[in-house]
Structure formats: structure tokens, C-alpha cells
Amino acid sequence: MTYPHGPFPSLPPEEEALFAAAAAGYARYRPGVPDAAARLLAGALRGRPAPVLLDLGTGTGQVPRALLAAVPGLAHIEAVDVSRRMLDQARDSLAPVLGRCTLRLVHATADTYAPLAPLPGEAQRAPDLVTCCRAYHWMDGPAVLAMADRVAAPDATVAIMGDGSLWTHDCDWTLALRELIQRYLGPGRRAGARGVYAEPSRSFEEDLAASAWTDLTEHRIPIARTWTPAEVLGYLRTTSFAGPTLFGERHAAFEADARALLHAHASNGSLVENTVFTVLLARRPGGAS
Numbered sequence: 001m002t003y004p005h006g007p008f009p010s011l012p013p014e015e016e017a018l019f020a021a022a023a024a025g026y027a028r029y030r031p032g033v034p035d036a037a038a039r040l041l042a043g044a045l046r047g048r049p050a051p052v053l054l055d056l057g058t059g060t061g062q063v064p065r066a067l068l069a070a071v072p073g074l075a076h077i078e079a080v081d082v083s084r085r086m087l088d089q090a091r092d093s094l095a096p097v098l099g100r101c102t103l104r105l106v107h108a109t110a111d112t113y114a115p116l117a118p119l120p121g122e123a124q125r126a127p128d129l130v131t132c133c134r135a136y137h138w139m140d141g142p143a144v145l146a147m148a149d150r151v152a153a154p155d156a157t158v159a160i161m162g163d164g165s166l167w168t169h170d171c172d173w174t175l176a177l178r179e180l181i182q183r184y185l186g187p188g189r190r191a192g193a194r195g196v197y198a199e200p201s202r203s204f205e206e207d208l209a210a211s212a213w214t215d216l217t218e219h220r221i222p223i224a225r226t227w228t229p230a231e232v233l234g235y236l237r238t239t240s241f242a243g244p245t246l247f248g249e250r251h252a253a254f255e256a257d258a259r260a261l262l263h264a265h266a267s268n269g270s271l272v273e274n275t276v277f278t279v280l281l282a283r284r285p286g287g288a289s
């Protein structure tokens with residue numbers, strides 16, 4: 001497991017700081033990849049003897065973890081993230097479950113990722129599956145898809161997936177929570193130190209249609225998640241829209257208000273989020289470059 005040596009092209013320092021600060025809480029409070037989605041991704045690798053995964057914006061390694069369980073023959077993982085702290089957490093989370101699979105941690109922005117040149121006599125191991133979970137909106141999407149076209153195996157699959165956030169979710173307790181955050185931070189959805197979140201100008205589907213990855217299928221997986229109020233507070237601390245630094249010295253007051261609100265909405269101590277995990281599976285037309 002290695003990081004390449006710098007210099008790295010990277011995000012603005014305040015954006016990388018946002019992810020670094022969230023890294024420890026991420027491993028603990030961020031939901032993993034649903035089993036049904038892991039099975040779907042495993043299906044894209046069926047019949048390949050020693051498949052290779054390239055995971056972009058790996059965070060604390062949620063996608064590799066799910067795939068190590070769903071694809072017993074997974075041979076190698078390239079896990080890319082712009083945050084070193086996230087990669088440290090990914091290493092700690094994945095090391096115990098790697099088995100014979102090898103892992104390379106790559107500290108880079110996804111669009112600048114490049115594989116290591118193979119050693120003499122070694123074959124290049126091009127990725128069979130390129131995944132990007134809850135991270136594509138942070139990236140230069142078209143450049144990421146062009147990079148995937150450069151590096152992936154001819155019949156590879158790209159998977160862009162995610163499930164929104166407690167900010168975007170619409171039910172009584174998430175709406176009340178959003179209103180509370182807005183009372184503290186103003187009406188716009190904050191995006192860490194960058195200011196206010198800007199919706200992407202093109203949808204992920206439009207990006208794919210304009211790329212080499214035009215053979216697209218969409219899969220929508222309904223999921224019901226249960227949270228305790230303490231887990232919601234832990235999750236909020238990892239987000240770009242309600243992280244502690246945004247509140248400054250009012251963070252403790254916000255958490256007290258949020259805790260009371262969540263307890264008032266909880267039933268038997270639990271809050272339910274019924275959401276949809278969407279997976280866009282894309283291949284090159286005809287399955288070759």
C-alpha cells in the first residue's frame with residue numbers, strides 16, 4: 001500500500017482541509033454501500049478471473065470494502081483520493097479484509113490519476129471497473145471520464161453512484177433539521193469553505209452522454225436507513241453543509257437544538273430515512289475503446 005511522492009495537483013487547500021477534518025467521523029458515521037449495489041457491481045465483473053477496481057474519491061474505502069465482500073476473486077484495488085487523511089482511514093479499514101487482494105492508495109485528484117508503469121515482464125493491470133460513489137459532484141466530471149477512457153480495460157464498466165444526503169432528503173425530520181441548519185447558517189446550502197453549494201451545470205447522465213461511456217443503464221435501489229439522534233449529529237459533523245467550523249462558537253448551541261429536535265421526531269429512539277441509492281452503469285458502445 002503506497003502513496004506516490006509529490007508534488008500533487010490538488011484541490012484548493014481549504015477544500016482538502018474540509019475532507020481531512022471529516023475523515024475520522026466518516027469511517028464511523030457515513031453509510032456504506034448497500035448490498036444490492038455491491039451485487040450489481042459484482043455482476044459487472046462476472047467471468048473475469050482477476051478483476052481490478054479503480055475507486056475514485058474513495059473516502060474511507062466504502063466501495064472497496066463492499067466489493068471485497070461481494071467479489072471474492074478481486075485481485076487489485078487502486079483507491080484514489082485527494083485527502084491523505086481519508087486515505088489513512090481507508091488503509092486502516094481495508095487492511096484487515098484484503099486477503100490476497102493488493103491495494104494501492106493514490107493521493108491525487110481523480111482526473112489526474114495515472115497507473116504506475118508495470119515492472120519489466122509484468123502485464124499492465126487495467127481497471128475492469130471504475131467506481132465513483134458520492135464523490136463525482138466534487139470532481140471535474142468530463143476530465144474524470146476522459147481519464148477513465150485512457151486507463152480502463154476495453155470492456156470495462158464505469159459506475160457513478162450515490163444516495164443524496166440528509167440535506168436533500170425530504171421527510172418531516174430531515175426538513176425540520178434543514179430548517180434548523182438554515183436558521184444558524186442562512187438559507188443557502190453551505191459547501192464548506194467554498195461558500196454556497198452550486199448545483200452542477202450538467203447532470204451526470206449528460207456528462208456520460210458526452211463521453212466515451214455512452215452505453216448507460218440506471219439502477220435505482222430503495223433503501224431504508226435507521227439513525228439514532230447521536231448518529232445524525234456525528235454524520236452532520238462530517239458534512240460540508242453542517243460541519244463544526246461553519247458554526248464557529250455557536251456549534252454547541254446548534255448541536256443542543258438539533259439533539260432536542262431529533263429526539264422529538266424519533267420513534268423508539270430511531271429516525272428512518274427512506275431513500276434511493278442510484279447506480280449509473282456505463283460502458284463504451286460495443287464494450288471496447
Ligand SMILES: C[S@@+](CC[C@H](N)C(=O)[O-])C[C@H]1O[C@@H](n2cnc3c(N)ncnc32)[C@H](O)[C@@H]1O
Pocket residue numbers: 011019030031056057058059060061062063080081082083086108109110111132133134135138139140
Ligand atoms: C462524500 S466522500 C465519498 C466517499 C466514499 N466514496 C463514499 O461512498 O462514502 C467524497 C470523497 O471524495 C474526495 N474527493 C473530492 N474531490 C476529489 C477529487 N477531485 N479527486 C479525488 N477525490 C476527491 C474527498 O476527499 C472525499 O473523500
